[in-house]
Amino acid sequence: MDKKNQRPEFHGSDLEKIAAYYHIPASEIPGIIKFGANVNPLGLSESVKNDLAGHLDIISSYPDRNYTSLKKTIGEYCHISPEHIVVGNGSTELISLLISQRQAKKALVVGPTYSEYERELALTGGTITEYNLKEDLNFQLDLEDFFASMAEDVDLLILCNPNNPTSSAIKNRDMKHILNFCNERNIFVMIDETYVEFAPDIAEITAISLTDEFDNVMVIRGVSKFYAAPGLRFGYGITSNHDFLEALLIHQNPWSLNSVAAYAGERMFKDNTYQQTTRQLICSERDRMYTAIQNMPSFKAYKPYANFILVRILKENLTSFDIFEAAIKERMMIRDCSSFKSLDGEYIRFCIMNPEDNTHLLKLLEQF
Template identity: 50%
Template sequence: MNTDTQQKIEGKEHFHGSDLEKIEKYFGIPKEQITGFGANVNPLGISDKMRKGLKEHIDVVTTYPDPEYTELRKHISDYTGCRPEEVLVGNGCTELISLFIQINHPKKALIVSPTYSEYEREVRLNGGEVDYYALQESNDFQLDVKDFCNTLEREGADLCVICNPNNPTSTATAPSEMRKILSRCRELGIFVMIDETYAEFAPVSTSISSVGLLSEFENFTIMRGISKFFAAPGLRLGYAMTSNLTLLQKIQEDKNPWTINSLAEVAGAYMFHDQEYINRTRDLISSERKRIYEELKTWKHVKVYEPHANFILVRILKEGVTSYDVFVHCIKRGLMLRDCSTFPGLEDETFFRFCFMMPEKNTELLECLREILE
């Protein structure tokens, strides 16, 4: 490593999971040589059926997509178990988060944290205030539902945002507990946004999705995308599910047409029905999640929290070692994890997060972490 690069490493710069170009420039490491443990993307890559389908239907770019996206919504309905009329598609989850916040125009939002920063950004852009409900490390970052419901009443919020499983803690709230939250929010006139970006990675035996609650409650929406589980962030396809059809109709009337391109529309016909790919993904993540969690639990100088998504949060207990130290130690080997000190509530520089890649790469990362932490 050259002198300039070493001097840059001695400073502090924070990087997100998709900042490979920035890493390349900052550290002088070709991005092709970096394994992105910070991006939380399925290590299998895209579905083979989808790849083949896109090649065979490349000519769809010569026509406009169906403005109602009828077939695409049907595929999503088949995949998730909701009704087609309860589905709204958008240009990634980011657009959908923005649309729902614009329409609901919350005066005050209560966001469960630490979590994804886009929620706060959108609320503030629309003139709303933001308060955080902090998950407690003493409770292993599990949501205390009873206390949370009491807080909702005190805060006077009209929007509640919950990421489930949560990023970066990888903790999850069961549907039975989410029902209590939705019921209390309905009594208080609060709309709930549940981000299930990582729900498909959760253990099959422990379903955490709230899709089954759509028939009971109209005061919430579920957000999902294809960037992580289906490894296709470049297609920019997201979808929301809600049984509040009046709200959906209003959003449809206000949103721009054709925000989903023709290729993304075609992709849905293949990836949502590629059961072999879906099963392989779940088996891989389930196996590696268990292996890595059990391994890290034996280490003296770290604390880990039981993961439900495709990533794990780790707390450093070794004196004199920070999350930035760990990040730099790993990036020198071309292994990029996430320093979590930029997340509200994790600023003490003792937390880092990494996702589960292929087994051999996961083992390589564990060996690298052992060098600095054990």
């Protein structure tokens, strides 16, 4: 049997499963540093937390069915018309709605990437194909090769930008070429921007500004990672394709987003202090960690645009699982990337945490 296939498979939220496997006492589980979850280490904004705590009576009322005030706030945050916005029960619901309503006969997914896209596509009965980013190009997309290799019958393209797990990104100018190419061939494009707010320059990466020009695209975001609120289940999508937007709303359950999420969402997008503090922390620590790993001969780090770094192991006979185990014994949970489809080789991924935790991880990696 392949050595990779003998390893236990853990994901970013598998703390209890990991603790059971390594016989870690329940009392120690909260102390494990979650480098595998890609969530903002600052946690939920204190001002949002306090505001929310004082307004929990909103649970006794239905949210506005049209989410008018929330969409206005998102519009201001994203510099886009509120009429182009749909909100939902996490980005997962919107991804599912988009895929089910497009009814793609042949979808193309740029990988290696998040496995949930393929799961949703499989439910629609369409054919799924992949275009894999190349390691020798540092997982940066080669537009010429990408366009040349795209089959004629592709009708849905799915991109994660910045991409998970590679942390690579397609810049706005190249995304415009992609949307134009796809528009000419009647291909709809879904862009998952879960991590875009962590990018060194958001405007350089986000495709939201292109949604006014192209109606063959929907950009999907959420608050799970940047705003450290995965339990809130709040996502939003942006498209100027009003026919498609209406179709989504028809098939979406009413009041899909609860009152608490709608209220908290408005406060999050207006919390400039939290946004700036987060970006200062992530940008400075990401640069520090990336530079440090570049100086370690056992590893190769790829230029990161998200709040995590993908690292290839160059040292012979050292596996990603070896490092995962060494880290968990130090009560740090990183991501062993052996389960990512089409990611050949030995890779680990870890997100940016608080400076002292990052230093602890770097010291561990230096031992190898």
